[in-house]
Amino acid sequence: MGSMDDSPPPPRKSSDTTSPVKSMLKVLLLIVTTNILTIYLLSSPSSPSSLNLQSHLLLSNPTTSSISTTTITTSLLLDLNATRHLLAAAQIQISELTRRLKLSNSLSESLLSELGRHANNPNAASDDAAQVVAAWPEDIPPELNLAIGPHALPLGYSPNIGADKLYPPLGLACQHYQEEVFKYMTYKTYGECPSDDVFAQRLMLKGCEPLPRRRCRPKSPVGYTHPAPLPESLWSIPSDTSIVWDPYTCKNYTCLVNRNSASGSYDCKDCFDILRGRERARWTFDSGGLDYGIDGVLRTRPEGTVRIGLDLGGGTGTFAARMRERNVTVVTSTMNFDGPFNSFIASRGLVPMHVSIAHRLPFFEGTLDIVHSMHVLSNWIPDTVLEFALFDIYRVLRPGGLFWLDHFFCLGDQLNATYVPMFDRIGFNKLRWNAGRKLDRGIEKNEWYISALLEKPMT
Ligand SMILES: *[C@@H]1O[C@H](CO)[C@@H](O)[C@H](O)[C@H]1NC(C)=O
Ligand SMILES: *[C@@H]1O[C@H](CO)[C@@H](O)[C@H](O)[C@H]1NC(C)=O
Ligand SMILES: *[C@@H]1O[C@H](CO)[C@@H](O)[C@H](O)[C@H]1NC(C)=O
Numbered sequence: 001m002g003s004m005d006d007s008p009p010p011p012r013k014s015s016d017t018t019s020p021v022k023s024m025l026k027v028l029l030l031i032v033t034t035n036i037l038t039i040y041l042l043s044s045p046s047s048p049s050s051l052n053l054q055s056h057l058l059l060s061n062p063t064t065s066s067i068s069t070t071t072i073t074t075s076l077l078l079d080l081n082a083t084r085h086l087l088a089a090a091q092i093q094i095s096e097l098t099r100r101l102k103l104s105n106s107l108s109e110s111l112l113s114e115l116g117r118h119a120n121n122p123n124a125a126s127d128d129a130a131q132v133v134a135a136w137p138e139d140i141p142p143e144l145n146l147a148i149g150p151h152a153l154p155l156g157y158s159p160n161i162g163a164d165k166l167y168p169p170l171g172l173a174c175q176h177y178q179e180e181v182f183k184y185m186t187y188k189t190y191g192e193c194p195s196d197d198v199f200a201q202r203l204m205l206k207g208c209e210p211l212p213r214r215r216c217r218p219k220s221p222v223g224y225t226h227p228a229p230l231p232e233s234l235w236s237i238p239s240d241t242s243i244v245w246d247p248y249t250c251k252n253y254t255c256l257v258n259r260n261s262a263s264g265s266y267d268c269k270d271c272f273d274i275l276r277g278r279e280r281a282r283w284t285f286d287s288g289g290l291d292y293g294i295d296g297v298l299r300t301r302p303e304g305t306v307r308i309g310l311d312l313g314g315g316t317g318t319f320a321a322r323m324r325e326r327n328v329t330v331v332t333s334t335m336n337f338d339g340p341f342n343s344f345i346a347s348r349g350l351v352p353m354h355v356s357i358a359h360r361l362p363f364f365e366g367t368l369d370i371v372h373s374m375h376v377l378s379n380w381i382p383d384t385v386l387e388f389a390l391f392d393i394y395r396v397l398r399p400g401g402l403f404w405l406d407h408f409f410c411l412g413d414q415l416n417a418t419y420v421p422m423f424d425r426i427g428f429n430k431l432r433w434n435a436g437r438k439l440d441r442g443i444e445k446n447e448w449y450i451s452a453l454l455e456k457p458m459t
């Protein structure tokens with residue numbers, strides 16, 4: 001109730017607000033009444049102690065005959081029992097009243113703060129709501145209208161779904177980027193889709209994920225050739241004509257591989273160089289520090305029990321390729337940042353999954369043997385988003401499943417202040433943990449990496 005003093009006074013001028021003021025007064029009256037009642041009930045339990053005192057006095061009276069003493073004692077005990085029952089009932093009532101008192105307190109507090117907000121700004125409440133949900137206008141593009149529904153379900157399907165209509169999924173944040181979503185949903189129905197991958201992905205990254213489905217056909221590359229067969233495909237550069245890619249700067253895979261030497265700051269810029277260099281060597285050795293080898297990691301589990309997994313933000317799919325060579329099936333989630341990562345992974349004969357780091361993992365809980373993530377999880381992700389992501393990884397791992405956190409980037413002061421406590425909160429067992437400075441410029445800039453092998457507990 002202390003917060004009542006802190007809350008702004010109710011407004012008096014506006015006629016709209018008179019009924020909230022009335023209800024506020026009612027709530028205050030209710031609070032006072034319940035308080036008085038509570039005080040009354042709390043004071044009444046003192047009577048049993050005086051009863052006890054009386055019975056002691058009576059029992060110790062030597063002039064009373066033994067028979068009448070017994071009778072009196074029995075009746076006193078009965079009285080005592082009845083009083084106990086009453087007392088117990090009163091205690092239940094008190095706790096119920098205390099609960100109601102708390103409820104009415106919180107009601108009055110929220111009522112008062114609501115009134116205060118209306119006094120300061122009549123639109124306050126609706127502004128807050130707009131931050132979460134922005135309404136669509138009346139005239140949304142017809143394709144969008146059809147895509148997002150709702151659509152009535154046939155009778156008899158309702159018991160399985162728990163509703164009589166179906167709303168196809170759509171990222172909540174799409175409503176904050178309405179013009180872009182309208183543009184995305186404006187195309188020739190049953191025709192060819194616009195070439196708008198980059199535009200669409202930008203929408204996804206802003207939280208409009210999943211995007212609405214469309215009824216159009218994306219253009220196939222001119223001169224498409226079949227991919228190489230497995231296992232050769234794992235280490236083959238796909239033909240330049242097998243993908244459609246943003247043609248502004250880099251038209252083909254040959255260019256993607258060779259741009260490493262260029263000064264541009266591309267995401268995962270040496271990932272495409274799968275025939276030589278760093279990408280080829282990754283996870284094949286254990287440095288004893290931040291670099292763990294796949295074979296060493298697999299040896300921490302009974303042989304053959306790591307069979308399926310996810311590489312979160314897995315670049316061109318080399319981790320999945322190395323796992324595939326060990327008969328482990330790994331899905332690679334990746335966005336097409338500055339490059340056709342999804343097509344490249346697919347051309348290697350691996351499974352790409354186009355979801356952002358913010359997206360709930362599309363796996364059922366307790367299913368995966370391993371989740372790996374290199375470089376993608378790091379201090380660029382807002383702490384809250386990261387914590388939810390880590391709990392999601394915990395969710396999809398099976399008991400005894402491994403989370404291999406590979407080169408998590410942060411600054412030295414964040415390491416112990418933020419990330420060590422956060423990882424501790426998730427509930428993994430630590431099988432291995434290494435923190436080390438980033439080698440190139442880590443010393444002067446206090447930049448650090450964490451690598452860890454974490455295990456979801458068996459129970
Ligand atoms: C008092 O109540 C208890 C249990 O509630 C019972 O066991 C006991 O016999 C009662 N005593 C008398 C005197 O009724
Ligand atoms: C690949 O693209 C680059 C420019 O992006 C071009 O110079 C080169 O000729 C292309 N290579 C092939 C084989 O088409
Ligand atoms: C993978 O499975 C194949 C077929 O079952 C088997 O011949 C091969 O030895 C396995 N490879 C490894 C590394 O276990």
Ligand SMILES: *[C@@H]1O[C@H](CO)[C@@H](O)[C@H](O)[C@H]1NC(C)=O
Binds near residue numbers: 413415416448
């Ligand atoms: C973090 O804490 C550990 C243990 O207290 C300490 O050894 C380490 O130097 C700290 N690391 C950083 C980067 O401050």
